Amino acid sequence: MRYLVLLLIVPLVLTAAQSRRPRIAVAGFMHESNTFSSVKTPLAEFEILRGDQIYRETEAKNEISGYIEGSKRFNFDLYPILAANATPSGPVTDQAYNAVVGEIIEKLRSGPKVDGLLLGLHGAMVVESFPHGDSETVTRLRKAMGPGFPIVVTHDFHANIAPAIVEHSTVLITYKTNPHVDQRERGVKAAGIIARIARGEIKPVQALAKPAMIYNIRFQNTNAEPLQPITEETRQMENRPKILAASVAGGYQYADVPEVGPSAVVVTDNDPELARREAQRLSDMLWATRDRLVLNLPDPDAAVKQAMQADKFPVVLVEMGDNIGGGSAGDATFMLEALVKQKAQGWFVAVADPEAVKLAVRAGIGQRFESEVGGKTDKLHGAPVRVRGLVKSLHDGKFLETEIRHGGDRYLDQGLTAVIEVEGSTRDVQNLLMLTTKRQTPFSLHQLIGFGVYPERQKILVVKAAIAFRAAYEPVAARIIEVDTGGVTAVNPARFKYLRARRPLFGLE
Numbered sequence: 001m002r003y004l005v006l007l008l009i010v011p012l013v014l015t016a017a018q019s020r021r022p023r024i025a026v027a028g029f030m031h032e033s034n035t036f037s038s039v040k041t042p043l044a045e046f047e048i049l050r051g052d053q054i055y056r057e058t059e060a061k062n063e064i065s066g067y068i069e070g071s072k073r074f075n076f077d078l079y080p081i082l083a084a085n086a087t088p089s090g091p092v093t094d095q096a097y098n099a100v101v102g103e104i105i106e107k108l109r110s111g112p113k114v115d116g117l118l119l120g121l122h123g124a125m126v127v128e129s130f131p132h133g134d135s136e137t138v139t140r141l142r143k144a145m146g147p148g149f150p151i152v153v154t155h156d157f158h159a160n161i162a163p164a165i166v167e168h169s170t171v172l173i174t175y176k177t178n179p180h181v182d183q184r185e186r187g188v189k190a191a192g193i194i195a196r197i198a199r200g201e202i203k204p205v206q207a208l209a210k211p212a213m214i215y216n217i218r219f220q221n222t223n224a225e226p227l228q229p230i231t232e233e234t235r236q237m238e239n240r241p242k243i244l245a246a247s248v249a250g251g252y253q254y255a256d257v258p259e260v261g262p263s264a265v266v267v268t269d270n271d272p273e274l275a276r277r278e279a280q281r282l283s284d285m286l287w288a289t290r291d292r293l294v295l296n297l298p299d300p301d302a303a304v305k306q307a308m309q310a311d312k313f314p315v316v317l318v319e320m321g322d323n324i325g326g327g328s329a330g331d332a333t334f335m336l337e338a339l340v341k342q343k344a345q346g347w348f349v350a351v352a353d354p355e356a357v358k359l360a361v362r363a364g365i366g367q368r369f370e371s372e373v374g375g376k377t378d379k380l381h382g383a384p385v386r387v388r389g390l391v392k393s394l395h396d397g398k399f400l401e402t403e404i405r406h407g408g409d410r411y412l413d414q415g416l417t418a419v420i421e422v423e424g425s426t427r428d429v430q431n432l433l434m435l436t437t438k439r440q441t442p443f444s445l446h447q448l449i450g451f452g453v454y455p456e457r458q459k460i461l462v463v464k465a466a467i468a469f470r471a472a473y474e475p476v477a478a479r480i481i482e483v484d485t486g487g488v489t490a491v492n493p494a495r496f497k498y499l500r501a502r503r504p505l506f507g508l509e
C-alpha cells in the first residue's frame with residue numbers, strides 16, 4: 001500500500017543566464033502547523049524580514065544563511081524578497097497566507113529579472129483553506145512564473161510532502177538531520193543546484209515515494225537507530241554522479257492532512273527512472289523498520305520516581321505532550337505537578353505564563369510569590385498548579401546562541417522572564433521555575449545559563465520537547481527519560497482523531 005509519483009520537469013530553456021552572472025530570488029515562508037491546536041496563526045505571529053533585512057541572517061545557521069553563503073561560493077547575485085517565520089502553532093489564517101504569498105509573487109513580477117528562486121518552506125504548513133499550504137504556495141508560484149522557471153525548495157525534516165509540490169518545484173530537498181543541525185548546509189546545497197541550473201549544466205528530474213505509515217516523532221532521531229542508517233544512505237547517494245540530491249523527511253504527525261507521514265525525494269540529472277527507483281528504495285527502507293516503532297514510555301509519576309532514584313545527574317525529563325517546537329502551548333503542568341507532589345528536589349521547569357510573570361514583576365526580586373501556574377491555554381495540558389516560593393530574578397528574556405543548535409537561530413527572545421525559587425529548596429539544591437512571557441522552544445542551554453540557572457547544578461531538567469532539544473542537552477545530560485504526557489503533541493497518536501489523513505497508515509490504525 002504505497003504509491004509513487006514520477007514527474008518529469010520540462011527541459012529548461014536556458015540561454016540568457018549562461019552568458020552572464022545569474023541573479024536568483026530568495027524567499028522564505030516557514031510554519032509548522034498543528035491541526036490539533038485550537039490557536040490559529042495570524043500574520044502578527046510572523047517575524048518578516050524584507051529585502052536587504054534578509055542579510056541579518058548571514059551569520060545564522062538556517063537555510064537562508066546557506067543561500068547567502070551559496071551565492072558567494074557559486075557566483076550569483078541575490079534578489080532578496082522576504083523571509084517570514086513563526087513559532088509552530090495552529091493553522092495559518094487565510095489572510096496571513098494570502099498576504100505573504102501574494103507579496104512574494106508581486107515582488108517577483110515587479111523586481112529585476114531573475115534566473116530562478118530559492119524558496120525556504122517548512123513542508124508542514126497547514127492553512128485554514130489548504131491542508132498542504134506549501135504545495136499551494138509552489139503551485140501558485142509555478143502558475144505565476146511559468147513552466148520553465150527554476151524553483152528550488154528546501155524543506156524541514158518534518159515536512160509532510162504532497163505530490164503537487166514535487167510536481168511544481170524544479171528541485172526539492174530537505175534537511176537530513178533531526179535535531180536539525182544541517183539547515184545551513186542544505187541551504188548551500190540548494191544554492192549549488194540552482195547555480196548549475198541557471199548555467200544550463202543540469203536538467204533535474206525528481207520523484208517522490210511515500211510509505212503508508214506515520215513515523216512516530218519518538219523515533220525521529222537521525223543519530224540513532226532505526227533512522228540513522230537510512231539518513232547515512234541518503235548521504236552516500238549524494239556522492240553518486242547522477243544523483244543531485246536525496247532526501248528523507250520524517251513527517252509531522254500533528255497535522256491531520258492527506259499526505260501526513262514520511263517521504264523520500266530523489267533528484268537526478270535527467271534520469272527519471274533512477275529517481276523513481278531510488279526514491280522507492282528509500283521508502284522501502286522506512287517501511288522495513290516498522291516493527292521497531294513500538295512506544296513504551298513512563299507516565300509523569302513513574303518518570304519522576306526514576307529520576308529521583310538516579311545515581312547520576314542531571315536527568316532530563318522530556319514532556320512530550322507539550323512539545324513547543326511541535327506547536328503546543330508551553331504551559332502544560334503534568335511534569336510540574338508530579339515534581340511538586342513527589343517533593344522532588346533540584347528541578348528546573350520552564351512554563352509560558354505571562355500572567356504569572358506579571359505577578360512576579362509586581363512582587364519584585366526577593367519577594368514572596370504565590371500563584372496558580374500554567375494549564376491556562378486549554379483543557380488538554382493539565383490543571384494550573386499552585387506554586388509558592390520567592391522571586392529569585394527578573395529578566396528581559398533575550399539571549400544569544402552561538403553554537404549550531406536545532407533551528408539555527410542566533411538571537412532569541414522569550415519576553416519578560418521570572419525565575420522563582422520554589423518552596424522545598426535549600427541553599428545547595430534549588431527548585432527553579434522559569435516563567436516566560438512567550439513560548440520558548442528549549443533548544444539552547446543559554447535559555448538557562450543566560451538567566452542564572454546552571455544546568456549541571458540541577459538534578460532534574462524538564463524540557464517541553466521531543467527530539468530537537470538533544471543537540472543542546474545531550475552534552476550535559478546524565479540520562480534522558482521521555483515521558484508519555486497529554487497535550488496537542490502527545491506522542492501517542494491514539495489520543496487524536498484523524499479525519500483527513502489518507503488511510504490506512506501504519507502507526508495510526
Ligand SMILES: [Zn+2]
Nearest residue numbers: 156157158180
Ligand atoms: Zn522540524
